[in-house]
Amino acid sequence: MPINNVEIKHLQVFVAVAETQNFSHAAQACGLSQSTVSLIIQRLEADLGVRLIDRTTRKVSLSRLGEEFLPGAQRIIADFTRQISDMRAWQEIERGQVNIACVPSVAIRLIPKTIYAFRAKHPKISIKIFEEPRGRCMDLARKGEVDLAIANEPPDLSDLDAIPLLTDRFALVLRRDHRFAEKETVSWAEARDAGLVMMAAKTGIRLELEHGLPAGILQNKVSYEAVNPSTLLSMVREGIGLAPLPSLAWPDPSDPILTFRPLRNPVVTRELHLAWRKDSSPTPAVEAFKTQLEKEASDYVIT
Structure with missing residues (x-):
């Protein structure tokens, strides 16, 4: 018929x-x-x-x-x-969903702060966060499984559009009762001899440190390793060691137990990028979240 x-x-x-x-x-x-x-x-x-x-x-x-x-x-x-x-x-952005892949350190402060501001404007949009290693974040964006990916500068941006999001500086996280808390800054030489707990080998944060530090400076100086910054913060809180972490993973200044001191000689930074699949057509919800994220990142100040 x-x-x-x-x-x-x-x-x-x-x-x-x-x-x-x-x-x-x-x-x-x-x-x-x-x-x-x-x-x-x-x-x-x-x-x-x-x-x-x-x-x-x-x-x-x-x-x-x-x-x-x-x-x-x-x-x-x-x-x-x-x-x-x-x-x-x-x-009209009355509803929708945004899927974001990010490295764990970004999920500690930047993403919650962005969601808090975004929710006030768009309360009906749902957001899903996937905490992944930096390479996995970009792969998810490349395959279209997430709308946005946030990670420190990846080696491969093929099939992706990407923009610099913010620059993150490393500092030493320590207890307030540690002797280094009396100093304004701590050198890497001082930190390495004080007992370090660090991100595991091949994690994005560890790779950034190995790239930014003189070869061998941390050799045989790491007591414990973890794959999530939150685990390192818990270790420091228990007095197990000191953790070099980027600013997005630092404890809140009001934390009664933990504090941080900038690391020097050398100063190590990392570049975070925001990426999405090339030639994709983002929904209005994704565009709105991306705009809010860029605003929060531009307002972000390393204290």
């Missing part, structure tokens, strides 16, 4: 006739003339190859096939109406 010419408006007219059982009332409901409604029903029946409406001079009623066809037509119209409403809502 040739159904290529069936349009949603044809179904809408059919449903209106079925529900009102009156061509005149259906025409008013659809904003059409009665003759146009009659013509649309005739064309729909011709396209489907069946009679849907039984007509007499006194009565309009559904045929047996028309009764079977009605629930499906109503369902199609309801689904279509809901999809149109959803698309308009997305455009």
Whole structure:
């Protein structure tokens, strides 16, 4: 049966006739003339190859096939109406979802701060955070499994668009009762002999340190390792050691137990990038979150 010419408006007219059982009332409901409604029903029946409406001079009623066809037509119209409403809502950022992959240190301070500000403007948008190593973050963005990825400068940005997000400086996290708390800054030479707990080998933070420090400066000087900055902070809190971490992972200045001191000789920094799949078309929700994230990053001050 040739159904290529069936349009949603044809179904809408059919449903209106079925529900009102009156061509005149259906025409008013659809904003059409009665003759146009009659013509649309005739064309729909011709396209489907069946009679849907039984007509007499006194009565309009559904045929047996028309009764079977009605629930499906109503369902199609309801689904279509809901999809149109959803698309308009997305455009107006009334709803939506943003998926973000980031290295763990970014999830400690920057992401929560961004979400807090974003939620006040767009409370109906849901956000999912995936904490991953830097290479995995970019792979997820490259495959389109997340909308945005945040990581320290990756070796491969192929198939991605990326912008610098912020520069992060390393400092030594320590207890407030440690002797280094009396100093304004701590040298790497001093830190390495005081017992270090560090990010594990091949993590993004560790790779940045190995790139920024003289070769061998930390050799045989690391007591314990972890893959998450939060674990290192817990270790420092228990007095196990001192942790060199980038500023996004530093404890809050109001923390009663932990503090930090900038590391020098040399000063080590890392560059964080925001990336997304090249040639993708971000939803309005993603664009809005990206804008908020860039604002929070630009306002971020290393204390």
